[in-house]
Amino acid sequence: MALPTLSSRDKILDVAEALFARRGFEGVGMREIATAAGLGKSSLFHHFRSKPQLYYEVLGRVIERLHDRLAPVVASHSGSIEKLDRLIDVLVDALAEQPTTARLLLRALFEEDATAHDQLPEAIKCEQVLADTLEGIQRLLREGVDAGVFRSVSVAHTVQTLIGATVYHFASGELGDGLLGRPLLSAEAVSRRKEELHNLFHHGLVVRPA
Amino acid sequence: MALPTLSSRDKILDVAEALFARRGFEGVGMREIATAAGLGKSSLFHHFRSKPQLYYEVLGRVIERLHDRLAPVVASHSGSIEKLDRLIDVLVDALAEQPTTARLLLRALFEEDATAHDQLPEAIKCEQVLADTLEGIQRLLREGVDAGVFRSVSVAHTVQTLIGATVYHFASGELGDGLLGRPLLSAEAVSRRKEELHNLFHHGLVVRPA
């Protein structure tokens, strides 16, 4: 475990990410973040202008991490089915590796900005990268529909289904099959989830009558 | 619009439901709820013991409303496929009719209880009814799998997919197809969503090669 004495700024971002993921923007105080990072509260404001700015910096990191993994998939030159399968795999992998991602992303996707933080440059960039990522997925689906490989669907609806089925799955308790409560992010569980989604999108749930 | 001068208690519950759905437990103050209900803050504490108690009373109403609509479906004596279809229809209808339901439910499903509210009797009842509802859906799926009508799946995973695909859809902005931003809860949009889900679970997304 090489701990290269990571800078205070990164340390703050890390603990803030964990806390915001768990309890949301309003549920976490700056003092709590500071003590969790081993600093005084005032020191946070040396590195970040305000609480919203810190929040969106955290969120931006998360969204960008995800974007960087998804972008090559949607930009690749394979067939629509393989692209969809790879998208599911990469998405599930990314969400499983960092448990904070799903929760922060889910909050970002459905939560309203109580106070108008939208003018923050960090918030604007977040929204931009996120929109870009989602639009990439839409394009992937649209291509498949145009090529006749996918059924004619509302791609917007399908994206939401895909997001809901993945992000929500990892954001919620991940109850697992029989092993209630256990964290259960084993490689086996992850590949099981991928298989479920592959099958659902390939064949649906209902067994073919013939 | 018959306004039967609904009791202050119900008025409080209504406005609190709307506010909690929008900004979550931590994001809403008692004073805001009070003024929105046309009362003084102290009056809230005449009807409800504490803020968590009010929150879980709100949540309980929502969950029970949903439970009451879903229970007859899972208890009915039709085939698994029809049951699934009806489940989707009823679920989508319920979420579309009251936009607060999806958001409150989503929060309840994935948010952690920051402070241990779990000892509240209202919270316990919430969790009970919710667990009962989810278990009913699991039973529905399990029956279908046992009867060979559904593919062999992890029913827990499938429930989460179903929840994610419906609850998340209505909790998020519901961007709609091309009409960005518009509320768009028209009957047409709702039945479109049902159709998408029916098709997904019946056939998947990929067009059959033969």
Added chain:
DNA sequence: CCATCACCCGACCGATCGGTCGGTCGGTTG
């Protein structure tokens, strides 16, 4: 006519919120 009651309110409480201020410390620079 008076007691009771549900209902409602303004004033207030201690705690905590995000954020500021003045200042200390250790490490470059010249």
Added chain:
DNA sequence: CAACCGACCGACCGATCGGTCGGGTGATGG
């Protein structure tokens, strides 16, 4: 040596948090 610097901190600010308290009001009923 002095001058400067980023990192950090304790003390403090006004505002707001959930919650309490005592008292007011209007309808009810003996």
